[in-house]
Amino acid sequence: MTRLGRLLRSHLVVAALGVVMIVLVLSSVNDFRAVQLTQMAYLGIAAGGLTILTGLNGQISLGHGALMAIGAYTTALLLQDDEPALPLLVILVVATAVTLAVGALIGIAAARLHGPYLAGATLALAVAVPGIALYFGDALGGEQGLRVRVPDAPGWVLDAAYFVTGQDLTPSKYVAYLGWFTLVVAYVALANLSRSRVGRRWRAVRDDDVAAEVAGIGLGRARVSAFVVSAAAAGAAGFVMATSVRLAAPSGFSLTLSLTLLTAVVLGGLGSLTGALVGAALLTFLPGVVTDAGVGAGLDDIRAAELAPLVYGVVMVAVILLAPSGLVGSLRSVWLRHRTTVKGETP
């Protein structure tokens, strides 16, 4: 078996285990948790794309919230009628493709920038995009945004779901399955890409652009391709977000969303897909816990809701100062150190 085949197989095995776990978890939780898990799925997809861009290629983007907005608005525009013209999966592909095209444009500009310049430019993107929805209020719904009408699950999906899980599929769970299966497909694709020749080129460009160029790697092409892949993931995430929230509105894509995604990536460890998923899980479930603690400590609801970002921010600063490789990276290095010392003691 070729190396590529082995690699693909190992990622597919993990993916298959993931699918089994998704079915087990989603069939045992209630609708509220299913909605929360969908949120984790779309944050995870977008963070996965961002971790590839930032961790493997060294480009920072504060504009991924804006890219999600493009995916979400595309989805919303295609899901205005009760009977959508296209099947949901085709809409997912269209939303991803549109975001990919926009990402390519931004990526071409971004490929010439680095560090703080890139951060500033993408920050401007994050601040500017919601304004477009307001300016073209007639087509894009202005401040209120666009409602998204998610079609009912097709009959065969309902039958299959009943056959596998033994219970009827609710609309929220339908969207949750959709989100998580999108995540699995996206992560398999991202994992394979990052282990392939393309991924090695991204890393080479990140570590030393001069050496990479001398070795015959086109810097521009490597940077643009990383941005495009990462934008496509953000577009898919936007699709899942639109179908789950059932609304695409400017307030959903504020600067906070972009910064939140960056937090997820930094928390988990730059460049690690597992880390991105862990980060997404923390971002989904931490706010509830922290807000409850805040209310318990006597704050009013609105102020308590701000405690969660406070915790992310503090953790983000602490991670950069104390453990720059993030949670997953730090655990891995502790484990590796442990393994080498154990080996060293028994020659």
Added chain:
Amino acid sequence: MQQLVNTLLGGLTLGMVYAAFALALVMIWRSTRIVNFAQAPMAMVTTFIALRIIEAGHSYWLGFAAALLAGLLLGALVERVLVRPVEGKAEINAVILTLGLFIVLHALASVVFGNRYRSFPAAFGIRGMEVGDMTIALTGFGIFTILAVLAVMGLLVLLFRFTDLGLRMRASAYNQEVARLLGVRVGHMLTLGWALASLVGSLAGLLIAGGSLVHPGYMDAVVVYGFVAAVLGGLDSPAGAVVGGLLLGVSLSLVSGYVGSELVALAALAILMVVLLLRPQGLFAQARERRV
């Protein structure tokens, strides 16, 4: 005609504030090669401190002075405690650190001060002047804004050009190793540089807030405009930051007046992209070539 004059005047006033903010970014960039994205929330926090003092019944000027002092201390604290460990490391670390600080200060202000919109008083009238039968949009507070920014710029020029301290600060920014060998306490100079920059940022925050509404996010767009202004003039050039700020203020004011205020941020993004693609070193940078 009247609309054009008023749009230009509004742009000039706003441009002065952007210039001050861009100047703060440039000062930090020159000394530590870091773009301080947390400048906006740092200024916001100090503005809220001023608001607290004014709402407690004290005079506007006491609040004003307290905010500037708070800015000075906050800048020094941030540099000494948070930024020092990432100086000289991979540039992405510093970017993420300042963004983390951005989130922290934002959330902290929402918890402590609440996140409602609140009106901030102005020291001078905010009604336009009447010349003949036209109302010119140059308000008393607008004039104060322009004068305050000019005064601060003058003081900074005096400090950097004509004092021993300014010379030592410039030396530390120019070449840390050599400055250290010549006996300059480089660490102290960097802390002082951050403190002064943060003070200038606070001034910009107070001037934007005057006569309008403040809430924890009111400076978020300003950090983008300040950054665009700084890049427009060249991140290395204080004079460029000022010219860049004025140019940007007038351009954005024209966009806001004649196209639509929703597209102001998009226009700033477009200007930024054009500058970065055509003249990445900015209009006034002395360096012949710089990778962006």
